[in-house]
Amino acid sequence: MATTATTTSPADHAYRVCLIGSGGVGTIASLVLSKSRQAHVTAVLRSKFQYVSEHGWDIESIDHGTLQGWKPHRVVGSAAEAAVEDGKKVEFDYVVVCTKQLPDRNPVAPMIEPIMTAGRTTVVLIQNGIGIEDEIVAAWPTNTVMSSVSHIGSGIEEPNKVVQVGKDVSKMGVHYGPSSVVASTESSTSESGAEAEKTNVEKRAKAEAFVSMYNAGGAHICELVDDIEAARWEKLLWNGTFNTVCALTRSDVGEIQRSKGRETLLLPMMWEIWHIAEASGHALPDTIVQWMAYRLPDDCAYRASMLLDLENSRPMELEVILGNPLKVAKRLGVATPVMDVVYKLLQVEAWKIEQQGKK
Amino acid sequence: MATTATTTSPADHAYRVCLIGSGGVGTIASLVLSKSRQAHVTAVLRSKFQYVSEHGWDIESIDHGTLQGWKPHRVVGSAAEAAVEDGKKVEFDYVVVCTKQLPDRNPVAPMIEPIMTAGRTTVVLIQNGIGIEDEIVAAWPTNTVMSSVSHIGSGIEEPNKVVQVGKDVSKMGVHYGPSSVVASTESSTSESGAEAEKTNVEKRAKAEAFVSMYNAGGAHICELVDDIEAARWEKLLWNGTFNTVCALTRSDVGEIQRSKGRETLLLPMMWEIWHIAEASGHALPDTIVQWMAYRLPDDCAYRASMLLDLENSRPMELEVILGNPLKVAKRLGVATPVMDVVYKLLQVEAWKIEQQGKK
Structure with missing residues (x-):
C-alpha cells in the first residue's frame, strides 16, 4: 500500500x-x-x-x-x-x-x-x-x-x-x-x-x-x-441550459433548436453563465457560447438527463446545476433573469417529484 | 327587425x-x-x-x-x-x-x-x-x-x-x-x-x-x-399567471400553491401585469393581487384551460394572454422579467403543438 x-x-x-x-x-x-x-x-x-x-x-x-x-x-x-x-x-x-x-x-x-x-x-x-x-x-x-x-x-x-x-x-x-x-x-x-x-x-x-x-x-x-473550475463552468453552459430547458418543456435537443428556443432562451442563459464564470475569476473564451449552442444538428433527438429524470419522477440535479450558480451570481452581482425563472419553474417540478417519492 | x-x-x-x-x-x-x-x-x-x-x-x-x-x-x-x-x-x-x-x-x-x-x-x-x-x-x-x-x-x-x-x-x-x-x-x-x-x-x-x-x-x-379594459387586465391576473405556469409545469392550482410557486413566480407575474395595466391607464386596486393569489384553497385540483390545451396538444391562447400584454409592456417601458421567460418557454410548447397538428 x-x-x-x-x-x-x-x-x-x-x-x-x-x-x-x-x-x-x-x-x-x-x-x-x-x-x-x-x-x-x-x-x-x-x-x-x-x-x-x-x-x-x-x-x-x-x-x-x-x-x-x-x-x-x-x-x-x-x-x-x-x-x-x-x-x-x-x-x-x-x-x-x-x-x-x-x-x-x-x-x-x-x-x-x-x-x-x-x-x-x-x-x-x-x-x-x-x-x-x-x-x-x-x-x-x-x-x-x-x-x-x-x-x-x-x-x-x-x-x-x-x-x-x-x-x-x-x-x-x-x-x-x-x-x-x-x-x-x-x-x-x-x-x-x-x-x-x-x-x-x-x-x-x-x-x-x-x-x-x-x-x-x-x-x-x-x-x-x-483551472478545473473553468471546465466546470464550461460544462454548465450545456447542463444549465439545454438540460434544464429541455426538461421543463419536455423537448429533445432538436425540438428546442427548431422551435427557436435556442435563440430566445438558451443563448441568453449561456451568456448569463458566461458572465458568472467571468465574474468568479474563470473567464471562458467568447467563442465558446456560439460553439456550445450550435454544435448539434437540428434533428438531434437526444433527451437530456434532467428530462429523463423529470419524465421518470426521479430527483433532478437542480441545486448544483442552477441553484448554486445563482448563489454565485447573486454574490457577485451578475444579472440572471432567464436562469432565475427557469430555476423557479424547475423548483415546482422538483417539489412534485418529491411528493411522488413520498407516496 | x-x-x-x-x-x-x-x-x-x-x-x-x-x-x-x-x-x-x-x-x-x-x-x-x-x-x-x-x-x-x-x-x-x-x-x-x-x-x-x-x-x-x-x-x-x-x-x-x-x-x-x-x-x-x-x-x-x-x-x-x-x-x-x-x-x-x-x-x-x-x-x-x-x-x-x-x-x-x-x-x-x-x-x-x-x-x-x-x-x-x-x-x-x-x-x-x-x-x-x-x-x-x-x-x-x-x-x-x-x-x-x-x-x-x-x-x-x-x-x-x-x-x-x-x-x-x-x-x-x-x-x-x-x-x-x-x-x-x-x-x-x-x-x-x-x-x-x-x-x-x-x-x-x-x-x-x-x-x-x-x-x-x-x-x-x-x-x-x-372601463372594460380594466376588467380584462383583472382577469389577466389569473389567465396570465395561474393559467400559464400551471400549463408549463403540468400542475394543478393546488400543486402550484403548495410548491411555493405562487410566491416565487405567480405573485411577481401578477405585479408585472398590475403595472402594465396601470401604465396603460387602467389602474387596478392594490389589494387585487393578494386577493387573486390567495382566493383558492391549497388542495384545489382545478386544471387550468391552458394546461388542458397543452396536455391535449390543442392550440393555446398564448398570444392574447401573454404575447399582446408583453407588447403593451414593451411600448410603455414596463419591466416584465418573469412573464418574458414564461412566454418564451410556452412558445416552445406552442411550436411543438403546431408540429403535432401538421402530422
Missing part, C-alpha cells in the same frame, strides 16, 4: 481506491482504475450490491470492449463495510464519488465519512454542477479535493449491464478554493504564502498521480488541467 | 344576432339571448353543425336547468350561410364571438367578415386576452366593438351536451380605443371632441341594449362597466 500519493511509478495495486456510485459513469471508472494495475479498487454498491456481488457486471464499452461478469477487487454494500478489511481500518488514498449530486437528499460528506482519513484521502468528484467541493472542504479542510468534468456516454441496463457508447473523455484538476458559492472571505486560510504554495504542490502531485493512473487504465483521454 | 339598437323596449326578437363559436360559453350565450325574446339568434357551428342541426343541444345548466334537443332560431354551417336568408343579405345588429382567441391561426375579422355590416353591426367579443379588439377596429372603424369578461364555468361533453356548472357572471363594456397593443398615436382619429362624444354615447347605448337583453335572458349577472 502506498504511503504517499506522489509516487510516480507505483507498485501493482499500490493505491487504495474506494469508489462510490456505480452507475454508467462510476462502473467504467472502477474498470479503468482496476485496469491501470496501480489501484486496489473497492466499489460501494447500494441497490445493486446483491446482484452484482453475485454476477458481476456485463460491460459493452467503446473503450474497453466486451466483458462478462466483471468485478472490481472488492464489492461492498456500504461505505462502513468498505472502511474495514480483515478487522482493520482501511486508509484510502482516493475516494472517487460518482453519485448523482443531490445535496439536500444525499449529501456527499456524510456518505463518504466512514472511508475518509483526515489529511490523507484525496476526494475525486466525478459529478455535475458548481460548488460541489464546498461540503468536502468544510469537512476535511486539509485533504485534497479534485473534480472531474466527464463527457463519457455510459448508462446502465437493468440489472447489471453497462453500455458505454461515448468515449471516456474528461478533464480533471484540483479544487484549490476558495469556495465559489459562499463569500470568498469565509474560505481564506491563515496559511502563509509559502505554506499555501507547498500545499498546492502536494495537491497537484496527488492529482497528477490520479490522472496518470486513469490514463494507464485505458480511458480515451483524461487531461489534467490547472 | 330593429333599425336602431338604441330601442329600450324592443319588439319580440327585434335584434338580429349572429353568434359564432359554440363551445360551452357560446352555447349558453346563444341560449340566454334566445330566452330574452329580444333577439333572433343565428348560431354558426362548424365541426358540430351536422349533429346539432339534427339533434340540437342537451343542456344541463346551473342557471337554466335541463333542456333536451334545444336549438337557437337558426343553425348554420358557416358565416357565409348565416349572411343570407331567403335570398337576402341579413343585416345583423350584433355579432357575438365566442371562439378561442388564436390570432395567428384563426383571426376573428376574416371569420366574421360575411356577417358584418359596416357602420351597423356591433361586435361582442366574449373571449380571453388583451388587444383582441384591434383587428375588429381596423377592419370596421365606425362599428361598435364591445367585449365581455366572463366567469362562467361551462363545457361540452361530446357530441352535443353542454354542462354549465359555474354561474354566468360577466362584465361587458364598450372598447373605446385607442388600441392598447399598438402605439396610441396610430389609433387617433380625426373626429372632433363633440363628434367623438356623440359616437361614444351611441356606442354606449348599443352596449346597454345588449347587456339589458343578456340579463333579460336569465344570465346570473351581467354588469355593464365603463
Whole structure:
C-alpha cells in the first residue's frame, strides 16, 4: 500500500481506491482504475450490491470492449463495510464519488465519512454542477479535493449491464478554493504564502498521480488541467441550459433548436453563465457560447438527463446545476433573469417529484 | 327587425344576432339571448353543425336547468350561410364571438367578415386576452366593438351536451380605443371632441341594449362597466399567471400553491401585469393581487384551460394572454422579467403543438 500519493511509478495495486456510485459513469471508472494495475479498487454498491456481488457486471464499452461478469477487487454494500478489511481500518488514498449530486437528499460528506482519513484521502468528484467541493472542504479542510468534468456516454441496463457508447473523455484538476458559492472571505486560510504554495504542490502531485493512473487504465483521454473550475463552468453552459430547458418543456435537443428556443432562451442563459464564470475569476473564451449552442444538428433527438429524470419522477440535479450558480451570481452581482425563472419553474417540478417519492 | 339598437323596449326578437363559436360559453350565450325574446339568434357551428342541426343541444345548466334537443332560431354551417336568408343579405345588429382567441391561426375579422355590416353591426367579443379588439377596429372603424369578461364555468361533453356548472357572471363594456397593443398615436382619429362624444354615447347605448337583453335572458349577472379594459387586465391576473405556469409545469392550482410557486413566480407575474395595466391607464386596486393569489384553497385540483390545451396538444391562447400584454409592456417601458421567460418557454410548447397538428 502506498504511503504517499506522489509516487510516480507505483507498485501493482499500490493505491487504495474506494469508489462510490456505480452507475454508467462510476462502473467504467472502477474498470479503468482496476485496469491501470496501480489501484486496489473497492466499489460501494447500494441497490445493486446483491446482484452484482453475485454476477458481476456485463460491460459493452467503446473503450474497453466486451466483458462478462466483471468485478472490481472488492464489492461492498456500504461505505462502513468498505472502511474495514480483515478487522482493520482501511486508509484510502482516493475516494472517487460518482453519485448523482443531490445535496439536500444525499449529501456527499456524510456518505463518504466512514472511508475518509483526515489529511490523507484525496476526494475525486466525478459529478455535475458548481460548488460541489464546498461540503468536502468544510469537512476535511486539509485533504485534497479534485473534480472531474466527464463527457463519457455510459448508462446502465437493468440489472447489471453497462453500455458505454461515448468515449471516456474528461478533464480533471484540483479544487484549490476558495469556495465559489459562499463569500470568498469565509474560505481564506491563515496559511502563509509559502505554506499555501507547498500545499498546492502536494495537491497537484496527488492529482497528477490520479490522472496518470486513469490514463494507464485505458480511458480515451483524461487531461489534467490547472483551472478545473473553468471546465466546470464550461460544462454548465450545456447542463444549465439545454438540460434544464429541455426538461421543463419536455423537448429533445432538436425540438428546442427548431422551435427557436435556442435563440430566445438558451443563448441568453449561456451568456448569463458566461458572465458568472467571468465574474468568479474563470473567464471562458467568447467563442465558446456560439460553439456550445450550435454544435448539434437540428434533428438531434437526444433527451437530456434532467428530462429523463423529470419524465421518470426521479430527483433532478437542480441545486448544483442552477441553484448554486445563482448563489454565485447573486454574490457577485451578475444579472440572471432567464436562469432565475427557469430555476423557479424547475423548483415546482422538483417539489412534485418529491411528493411522488413520498407516496 | 330593429333599425336602431338604441330601442329600450324592443319588439319580440327585434335584434338580429349572429353568434359564432359554440363551445360551452357560446352555447349558453346563444341560449340566454334566445330566452330574452329580444333577439333572433343565428348560431354558426362548424365541426358540430351536422349533429346539432339534427339533434340540437342537451343542456344541463346551473342557471337554466335541463333542456333536451334545444336549438337557437337558426343553425348554420358557416358565416357565409348565416349572411343570407331567403335570398337576402341579413343585416345583423350584433355579432357575438365566442371562439378561442388564436390570432395567428384563426383571426376573428376574416371569420366574421360575411356577417358584418359596416357602420351597423356591433361586435361582442366574449373571449380571453388583451388587444383582441384591434383587428375588429381596423377592419370596421365606425362599428361598435364591445367585449365581455366572463366567469362562467361551462363545457361540452361530446357530441352535443353542454354542462354549465359555474354561474354566468360577466362584465361587458364598450372598447373605446385607442388600441392598447399598438402605439396610441396610430389609433387617433380625426373626429372632433363633440363628434367623438356623440359616437361614444351611441356606442354606449348599443352596449346597454345588449347587456339589458343578456340579463333579460336569465344570465346570473351581467354588469355593464365603463372601463372594460380594466376588467380584462383583472382577469389577466389569473389567465396570465395561474393559467400559464400551471400549463408549463403540468400542475394543478393546488400543486402550484403548495410548491411555493405562487410566491416565487405567480405573485411577481401578477405585479408585472398590475403595472402594465396601470401604465396603460387602467389602474387596478392594490389589494387585487393578494386577493387573486390567495382566493383558492391549497388542495384545489382545478386544471387550468391552458394546461388542458397543452396536455391535449390543442392550440393555446398564448398570444392574447401573454404575447399582446408583453407588447403593451414593451411600448410603455414596463419591466416584465418573469412573464418574458414564461412566454418564451410556452412558445416552445406552442411550436411543438403546431408540429403535432401538421402530422
